[in-house]
Amino acid sequence: MISHWGDQFHSSGEIINAGTAVNQYVIQSYLGSGGMGQVYLAEDTRLHRRVALKFLPEAVRRDDELRARFLNEARAAAQLNHPNIITIYEIGDFNGAPFIAMELAEGDSLKEIIENSPLPPDKAVEYAIQLCDALSAAHRAGVIHRDIKPSNIHIVKGGKVKILDFGLAHIDGKELSTSSHSTTGTIQYISPEQVKGEKITARSDLFSLGVTLYQMLTGQLPFTGEYEASIIYAIVNEPPPAPSKLRPDIPDSLERILLRLLSKDPQNRHPSAEALKQDLLSAFDANSHPGTVKERRKGLLPMTIIISGVVVAAILFLVIFSSRLFKNDLEGKKVVAVLPFENLGVPEDGYFADGMTDAITTRLAKFEELRVISRASAMKYKDIRLAPQEIGEELGANYLLTGTIYWDKNHSPAQIKVNISLVRSSDGTNLWAESYEKVFDRVFALQADIADDLTRAFRIAVRSREAAGSEESPTTSLAAYDFYLRGIDYFNRSWFKDDID
Known part of the structure; x- marks a missing residue:
């Protein structure tokens, strides 16, 4: 069937009637709206082929920004010649309305395909590899799509993947109407750097591909919320639910790739679409899935x-x-550094984030199977952004524990939200992540939960003595604990010694 091309684009523009001649094209039917335009099925009377014509709707075509973006889609996609990217035939004009004549994608959108159920892992990987091929070609041409999502991906005859709607694309070296620093794209699929208005690179497309692959495999989005603001917060701050928790048959190697793609820091993702493709092929072969991926030797x-x-x-x-x-x-090679947790609250609460870092460090140090880097060594990396490989090499640690903490004092009772990630320093792979939320008076239970979950992440058999130690609390008074953390914070500041003198 011929699909309905993308998300709905609300417009009051009039529909062009069937039989209308648009230059050498004759309109056959209206397909739908999406990607900033109304799309029609048409017959090319010169070349005797069916094409798709996309028009900027009457109601919005006088908007300079939308018009420029519409034409930018054609320019961006016209640079590309790849079997997994919709081909642009020409840019035309009909009674003052610009249109794009393009290849007709006769099939279903990926959004329609996964609407009712997720895909088998081998099929999802097959599609992802084709997407990698398309993005590799685009990125080599200096084109970043910036809006990869299931509704912009079509599966046509023979299972071939086609990417369309390059309307938000950024072309290297060109001044476009949508700045490379602007927040564009569909909110659930855009990268943290897009949300924050930071520099967008090819790795931003890989994040969006990661969200899409996550949805293909689990049927769910990794970052959700009731409101746009809560979705944005999740994208920037919260780790995604482990895919294997939603679908136990997802191989470990594939989960590792997904979590790496969804890293908050672009430097921790795959360096290129080609590198991602090779990783997917390796994971696919390692798990001995049926031979639908065509890269295999025969x-x-x-x-x-x-x-x-x-x-x-x-x-x-x-x-x-x-x-x-x-x-x-x-077992002796499990050397972990607990890096300073990032305080997401007001600056005055920084001491609490440092205190939580110390508490987790102390609890992990109780496990004989782990060698934990000292607090003094790890604290040198507070407010410093370095690649995991550099930190791991400098500290001699093959695992890094990172986290964020938010102390919501305005909530009654006060709540603590913590996000934890375990990263392999050698390649920056995110091996495990979890989110926690407890009221303040359960702060010691929160610390114990994190330590216990980490033992499982490290696959440590906890001895009874250590297990009992993980439940210990330094005090039963929360006020005393707060004063204790403040005191430690003052002690660690250089000027505190001057106060003593």
Whole structure:
């Protein structure tokens, strides 16, 4: 079937009647509205092919910004020649109304396909790999889409993916009506840097692709809220729910890729769409899904299979045997640095974020399987933005624990919201993330919950002594605890020593 092209674009523009001649095109039917325009099915009388014509509606075509964006879509997409990107045939004008003649995507939008149920992992990966191919071509041409989402992706005959609606695209070196620093795109799919009005790069498209892949696999969006403001807060501050919690059959390797794509910091995402594609192919092969991804090798010689089987058997034997020998060594390599938690509240509450950092550091240090970097060493990175690889190398840590904390004193009773992420320093992969919310008088239980969840994240078998220690509270008085944290904060400041003197 011919789909209804994207999200609804509300307009009072009149519909062009079937049979109307638009230059060499004859309108056959109205398809719908989306991507800043009204879309029609038309017949190209010169080349005898069916095309899609997109018009800027009468009611808004006099808006200079929308008109420029509309034409920018054509210019951006016209630069690209790729089987996974809708082809632009020409830019025309009909009675003063600009239009774009483009390839007709005869199929369903991805939004329609996943509306009722998520996709099998192999199918979702197959689509994602094609999207990577399309974005690689666009990014090489200096074009950033900035609005990747299921309604802008169509699946046509043979399962081929097509990206359309480059109306928000930014072309390197061009001054466009939509600044590269503006907040554009559909809110649930845009990256944290787009929300904050920061520089947009190709990795912003990868974040949006990550949201789309998450939705393909789980049927849910990773960042939600009742209002736009709450969605924006979630995108910027909150980790997404682990995909495996929503769908247990998602492979660990695929979950790792998803969480990396959804990293708040663009530097922690894949460096390019091509790198993402290779990661997806590796994950796909590692989990032995059915052979729908076309990148796989075929036709191996029987002798090669026999030799490979022998080699694999030998490797398996060595792995099983050596895993027993080096089990303790592997456990000993779990070196974690608890980096200073970021205070999202008023600046005066910074001492509380530091206190929470100290509490988690202390609790983790109780586990013999972990080696925890000292507070003094980790605190050097407060308010400093460095790549995980740099921090890990400087501290000698292969895991970094990061977090944000918000102390909502205006709420009755006062509440604490904490977001925690466990990152592998070698490549910046987000291995685990969780959100917590408790009233202030449950702050010690909150610390215990975080420590317990981290033991599971590290797959540590907790001994009874350590488990009991995780439930201990430094005091039963919350007021005393608050004063204690303030005192520690003053002690750690250089001028406190001067006050003592």
